[in-house]
Amino acid sequence: MNGEPETDTASRPRLWERLRRGLSRTHARLVEQLGGSLEPGEPFDEEARARLEEALLGADLGLATTELLLGRLETRVAAARGGYSLRELLVEEIAGLLAQIPAPPEESAAPRVTLVVGVNGVGKTTSIAKLAARELAAGRRVLLAAGDTFRAAAIEQLTLWGERLGVGVIRQAAGADPAAVVYDAVQAARARRVERLIVDTAGRLHNKEHLMNELAKIRRVVEREAVGWECRTLLVLDATTGQNALTQAREFLRVASVDGVLLAKLDGTAKGGMVVAIGRELQLPVLYLGVGEKPEDLVDFRPRDFAAALLE
Numbered sequence: 001m002n003g004e005p006e007t008d009t010a011s012r013p014r015l016w017e018r019l020r021r022g023l024s025r026t027h028a029r030l031v032e033q034l035g036g037s038l039e040p041g042e043p044f045d046e047e048a049r050a051r052l053e054e055a056l057l058g059a060d061l062g063l064a065t066t067e068l069l070l071g072r073l074e075t076r077v078a079a080a081r082g083g084y085s086l087r088e089l090l091v092e093e094i095a096g097l098l099a100q101i102p103a104p105p106e107e108s109a110a111p112r113v114t115l116v117v118g119v120n121g122v123g124k125t126t127s128i129a130k131l132a133a134r135e136l137a138a139g140r141r142v143l144l145a146a147g148d149t150f151r152a153a154a155i156e157q158l159t160l161w162g163e164r165l166g167v168g169v170i171r172q173a174a175g176a177d178p179a180a181v182v183y184d185a186v187q188a189a190r191a192r193r194v195e196r197l198i199v200d201t202a203g204r205l206h207n208k209e210h211l212m213n214e215l216a217k218i219r220r221v222v223e224r225e226a227v228g229w230e231c232r233t234l235l236v237l238d239a240t241t242g243q244n245a246l247t248q249a250r251e252f253l254r255v256a257s258v259d260g261v262l263l264a265k266l267d268g269t270a271k272g273g274m275v276v277a278i279g280r281e282l283q284l285p286v287l288y289l290g291v292g293e294k295p296e297d298l299v300d301f302r303p304r305d306f307a308a309a310l311l312e
């Protein structure tokens, strides 16, 4: 399960639609490239295999994963002796691979601080608004911290989201020490009995060492001041940057410990298959998918739904 409360059955169709919309470009391109090869009765011959290979590579599943899937499909097709649906087999196999991605951390009753990290422009601040909206919808008390003090505009942007959502934002002037902002935020969160404190951070720092020091300092403040709280670092990646997102993620993993990934802007790419590569190659839980610019455009990552939305 995904570290979040079970989605009630009433809201499930809505989330499914949102996921479908988010993956529509990827889906459209896959369908176009595959032609009718996944339709019932179509053989899994050389031509179908080649088309599928090209389509999966085009969706950015990566070479190793694509070859693995094709191999499994061959085995399944051979075992089925006719009467199979290639589409169903493929959805099952992709879901199976995705299910091997490390599971998200267990949900606990403790209050939580989430540090949201990632390079500039990937969608951190927007994703924070989405996370806040979802926590509010679950009835939790939420507070935001403007830990990206690098630009005044970043503080303003978060403040604006706070006003729109009706959530408090702890801020200082631009140029302030982010760790000091986080210190204030933790005190405020405790005084206000907040259950979720979400911290924006700057992605635009002078160099790797600077970034590492700053994130480590923030984390130390949280660990010292928020005793008994759960602390998570969520890495936001931009799906539209393709393989570059993987490179970015590896860089971040060198400087900070990361508990999970939020893949933003999935709606803006036909290469949604990169989720598979991210999960498998980084061995990190993929927690959320960003599928638009509005606060409600966030879905949980669920292997089976994701695989189905790709191909069905």
Ligand SMILES: Nc1nc2c(ncn2[C@@H]2O[C@H](COP(=O)(O)OP(=O)(O)OP(=O)(O)O)[C@@H](O)[C@H]2O)c(=O)[nH]1
Binding pocket: 118, 119, 120, 121, 122, 123, 124, 125, 126, 127, 148, 154, 202, 203, 204, 264, 265, 266, 267, 268, 289, 290, 291, 292, 293, 297
């Ligand atoms: N289509 C789409 N756009 C998104 C999504 N998430 C964020 N964006 C857009 O991406 C742009 C950058 O988002 P921000 O949230 O400002 O990114 P950031 O990482 O906070 O950027 P910096 O603070 O400059 O480092 C904005 O125009 C957002 O509306 C998404 O899931 N889908």
Ligand SMILES: [Mg+2]
Binding pocket: 124, 125, 126, 148, 154, 200
């Ligand atoms: Mg920002």
